Amino acid sequence: MARNKQFNDGEVLDIVLNLFWKKGYGATSIQDIEKATGLKRTSLYNAFGNKRSLFMKVLSTYSDNIKEMLIKTISESADCRAMTKDWLNKVIDFQFNDITPGGCLVIFSVLENEQHDQEVKKLAQSLFWQEKELIEQDFYRGIKEGELPPDFACQRMAGVITATASGLVILALAGFPEAMLRDQVETFLAMMDLQLRPSPCQN
Secondary structure, X not given: OOOOOOOOHHHHHHHHHHHHHHHOOOOOOHHHXXXXXXXXXXXXXXXXXXXXXXXXXXXXXXXXXXXXXHHHHHHHOOOHHHHHHHHHHHHHHHHOOOOOOOOOHHHHHHHOHHHOOHHHXXXXXXXXHHHHHHHHXXXXXXXXXXXXOOOOOHHHHHHHHHHHHHHHHHHHHOOOOHHHHHHHHHHHHHHHHHHHOOOHHHO
């Protein structure tokens, strides 16, 4: 009779996710994963495949978590401007807390030499496109409901916000202080306000 597994797949993936996030793919060995999870490689391979397969599973899990966080931000924010502020500040929160390792697993994976392949590139591209599209859809909703002006550049602004979010991650990794990054968000919002407020000559 086959033995039942004595571990929870989700819990194991969370442990391995944080391990890859902290150390990177290349620097994380199977021995590291065995030590962190308390599982032997045979159990890991039987459940998840080899190290590469395990990495792709946690990268996909991480991407899903980011999308869920953005969807939650959109649903809970009072309006499009608040959503933009909330999302960019959540990106900063990710960099300055004791829960997450900081940085972004997807960005790390794209930049890591051992991860320069089409599979990782495709997954990263999908996450960033979906981030842009979710923000863009909320902007179009804002236009439809009269929250944003009819000529608001939804596609362009959504793309800029997506790029800004990744830029904030890089700046945090480079050692820029949290207060400076928060100030950058306020500067971005001030630029966004130029599209939201009527020109003085129209008054």
